[in-house]
Amino acid sequence: MLSIDNLHVRVAGKEILKGLSLTVGAGEVHAVMGPNGAGKSTLGYVLAGRDGYEVSAGTVHFEGRDLLAMEPEQRAAAGVFLAFQYPVEIPGVNNTYFLRAALNAQRRARGEDELDSVQFLRRVREKLKVLELPDALLQRGVNEGFSGGEKKRNEIFQMALLEPKLAILDETDSGLDIDALRQVAAGVNAQRAPGRSFIVITHYQRLLDYIRPDAVHVLAGGRIAASGGPELAHRLEAEGYAGLPTEAA
Amino acid sequence: MSSMLLAAPAAEDTRAPLPGTGVAAVELARAAARARLRDAHALADPRADTWRYMPLRALESQALPAAPVPAGMPALEAVQGPRLVFADGHFIASASVLEGLPPGVRWLPLARMQAADWQRHARLLEREGEAAPDDWNLAYARGGCVLELADGAVCAQPLEIVHIAVSTGASAWHARSLVRLGRGARLCLRERLLGAGAGVASLRTCWQLGDGARLDLVQQQQAGPALRLLRRDRFTLAAGSLLRLHALELGAALSRHELAVRLDGTAAAVELRQLSVLDARQHAEQVLDVRHAVGDTRSDLRCRAVAAARARAVLHGAVRIEPGADGSDAALDTRNLLLSGQAEVDARPTMEILADEVRAAHGASVGQIDAGMLFYLRARGIPLAQARALLVAAHGRGLLADIGDARLRAGAEAALDARVAALE
Ligand SMILES: Nc1ncnc2c1ncn2[C@@H]1O[C@H](COP(=O)(O)OP(=O)(O)O)[C@@H](O)[C@H]1O
Numbered sequence: 137m138l139s140i141d142n143l144h145v146r147v148a149g150k151e152i153l154k155g156l157s158l159t160v161g162a163g164e165v166h167a168v169m170g171p172n173g174a175g176k177s178t179l180g181y182v183l184a185g186r187d188g189y190e191v192s193a194g195t196v197h198f199e200g201r202d203l204l205a206m207e208p209e210q211r212a213a214a215g216v217f218l219a220f221q222y223p224v225e226i227p228g229v230n231n232t233y234f235l236r237a238a239l240n241a242q243r244r245a246r247g248e249d250e251l252d253s254v255q256f257l258r259r260v261r262e263k264l265k266v267l268e269l270p271d272a273l274l275q276r277g278v279n280e281g282f283s284g285g286e287k288k289r290n291e292i293f294q295m296a297l298l299e300p301k302l303a304i305l306d307e308t309d310s311g312l313d314i315d316a317l318r319q320v321a322a323g324v325n326a327q328r329a330p331g332r333s334f335i336v337i338t339h340y341q342r343l344l345d346y347i348r349p350d351a352v353h354v355l356a357g358g359r360i361a362a363s364g365g366p367e368l369a370h371r372l373e374a375e376g377y378a379g380l381p382t383e384a385a
Numbered sequence: 386m387s388s389m390l391l392a393a394p395a396a397e398d399t400r401a402p403l404p405g406t407g408v409a410a411v412e413l414a415r416a417a418a419r420a421r422l423r424d425a426h427a428l429a430d431p432r433a434d435t436w437r438y439m440p441l442r443a444l445e446s447q448a449l450p451a452a453p454v455p456a457g458m459p460a461l462e463a464v465q466g467p468r469l470v471f472a473d474g475h476f477i478a479s480a481s482v483l484e485g486l487p488p489g490v491r492w493l494p495l496a497r498m499q500a501a502d503w504q505r506h507a508r509l510l511e512r513e514g515e516a517a518p519d520d521w522n523l524a525y526a527r528g529g530c531v532l533e534l535a536d537g538a539v540c541a542q543p544l545e546i547v548h549i550a551v552s553t554g555a556s557a558w559h560a561r562s563l564v565r566l567g568r569g570a571r572l573c574l575r576e577r578l579l580g581a582g583a584g585v586a587s588l589r590t591c592w593q594l595g596d597g598a599r600l601d602l603v604q605q606q607q608a609g610p611a612l613r614l615l616r617r618d619r620f621t622l623a624a625g626s627l628l629r630l631h632a633l634e635l636g637a638a639l640s641r642h643e644l645a646v647r648l649d650g651t652a653a654a655v656e657l658r659q660l661s662v663l664d665a666r667q668h669a670e671q672v673l674d675v676r677h678a679v680g681d682t683r684s685d686l687r688c689r690a691v692a693a694a695r696a697r698a699v700l701h702g703a704v705r706i707e708p709g710a711d712g713s714d715a716a717l718d719t720r721n722l723l724l725s726g727q728a729e730v731d732a733r734p735t736m737e738i739l740a741d742e743v744r745a746a747h748g749a750s751v752g753q754i755d756a757g758m759l760f761y762l763r764a765r766g767i768p769l770a771q772a773r774a775l776l777v778a779a780h781g782r783g784l785l786a787d788i789g790d791a792r793l794r795a796g797a798e799a800a801l802d803a804r805v806a807a808l809e
């Protein structure tokens with residue numbers, strides 16, 4: 137599904153990722169953990185195609201295609217979804233309008249029929265239920281005036297609606313209380329499917345009690361410094377990131 | 386320096402004499418205006434603060450005959466209610482719907498006014514401002530109307546006045562109107578300027594709101610890309626009256642819109658939402674002159690501009706709270722979006738506060754499309770051009786959200802979206 141090989145990324149002239157390699161198979165859930173500033177969000181942005189994240193070496197292939205050569209919207213249509221660590225407020229762009237524009241743009245790009253408003257709303261209702269998001273939020277501007285938790289749940293709601301093949305969740309658990317965390321995890325678990333993979337970026341082991349990963353990786357020193365099963369997350373929780381290489385030689 | 390523009394039109398159109406021809410008071414006022422024009426040295430003093438950005442030469446470089454009766458004009462959409470239609474200033478009865486006004490509401494195009502009407506509405510024969518264009522308009526106005534609401538008259542369904550610029554030759558046309566709302570009267574009105582015509586046009590309207598009156602006005606300037614346009618709207622608000630004005634500035638090569646608002650009675654209030662969307666080499670100036678003449682009056686002015694390509698948007702926003710106008714509340718906010726390195730926005734909000742216990746706030750900002758918002762939309766699959774258009778439209782849409790009439794709101798949003806979609 138996704139293979140990242142020897143990825144080097146510079147941000148504002150500074151090398152943040154220094155030879156990161158990671159392979160995610162179809163239907164797998166990979167957790168990526170690491171200290172603040174390790175480059176976890178950088179990895180998410182680079183995969184989603186944000187400007188200003190300069191790839192100086194390495195390759196990323198998604199279902200055999202050169203992901204780095206694609207525009208952000210092409211990546212989305214191909215099935216890549218990034219749940220933002222800090223979802224952006226866009227006043228004046230109605231949330232419902234935005235969701236429908238996004239869904240239909242992706243469908244168009246894939247050569248599928250666009251959904252009319254009845255089909256679209258039926259789909260919205262269905263997905264809203266799982267996340268217990270109030271209907272009223274749909275009538276506001278995108279993320280406008282949403283609480284921190286509502287923003288995070290809205291990201292997962294968008295994921296449910298867009299049905300990506302690869303979802304990258306960037307600290308979707310940060311700032312959530314335990315109930316919201318359970319809802320988010322339920323939203324994610326409902327989406328788990330043989331053809332859908334996840335990269336779950338998190339700072340805490342807690343989320344992984346609800347979303348069971350197939351593999352856990354530690355991002356430190358600009359690369360994957362350690363990999364293992366769920367037990368690695370527990371070890372990190374107990375011992376911290378000390379002892380892991382912070383600067384690659 | 387003598388301006389060609391200020392000279393009399395090369396030839397009066399004898400087949401279509403100006404309204405009021407033969408009425409002594411009208412002839413006198415016009416003669417005086419023409420005399421002042423002959424003595425004027427220029428269209429305006431280029432050193433005057435509110436004229437400093439205006440490319441006056443673009444207006445003064447040619448002699449302009451009066452626009453003739455148009456042979457044909459673009460079709461308008463199906464009529465939704467009463468409306469007056471003018472083409473190059475000529476009243477077009479066949480496209481207008483004069484009937485269907487609620488009780489207490491009257492309107493009359495200048496072209497149909499009799500001597501007694503001119504006498505009754507002598508205000509039409511006074512200048513709307515001190516500058517040469519005011520005399521020019523007074524001397525040659527053909528289009529426009531008188532619209533009157535008696536005390537307590539309510540016109541909730543929108544009326545419409547449409548000006549269509551037709552002639553693509555070098556010519557000039559002018560319209561002036563007088564709109565009066567009696568005590569407690571309510572009016573919802575849309576004014577549109579349409580058509581592909583070129584040349585120069587001037588519009589002058591005097592608006593008078595009586596005690597407790599309310600005017601909901603939507604102005605859509607959607608002229609073609611070659612028109613040069615000089616507009617002035619002057620509002621006088623009596624006690625407890627409310628003016629809600631949504632003004633869209635979308636077309637014309639060169640446009641100057643002066644909005645003078647005088648809050649003359651206690652608790653009078655003005656809410657202005659002004660939006661310019663410009664590209665190519667469009668130049669649009671908004672000249673706000675808002676005066677709080679008495680206390681406990683309120684002004685809430687929000688102006689936004691989007692400038693693409695080599696366009697230039699200028700805002701002179703002057704609010705003055707006169708001595709004694711204590712307890713007044715004034716807010717002036719301008720937020721602007723530059724879509725190209727060659728576009729320009731000059732926003733100059735100023736507040737002069739000469740009273741006590743006043744609440745006053747003003748702010749101005751100029752920025753570009755937010756990269757974070759753009760990426761968020763694209764990351765969800767929305768293509769770059771569509772994402773940009775969404776964000777540009779969003780910049781303006783916020784100002785249209787409080788248009789009370791749903792049909793007018795949808796119309797304004799559609800005009801904005803179409804303009805944004807066509808941006809260079
Ligand atoms: N847009 C940016 N401009 C400058 N530095 C950045 C930018 N984005 C990230 N960085 C830097 O890159 C490093 C990694 O950041 P980030 O990927 O956000 O880490 P994490 O998500 O693991 O906390 C940090 O040192 C951060 O300061």
Ligand SMILES: [Mg+2]
Nearest residue numbers: 176177221307
């Ligand atoms: Mg981060």
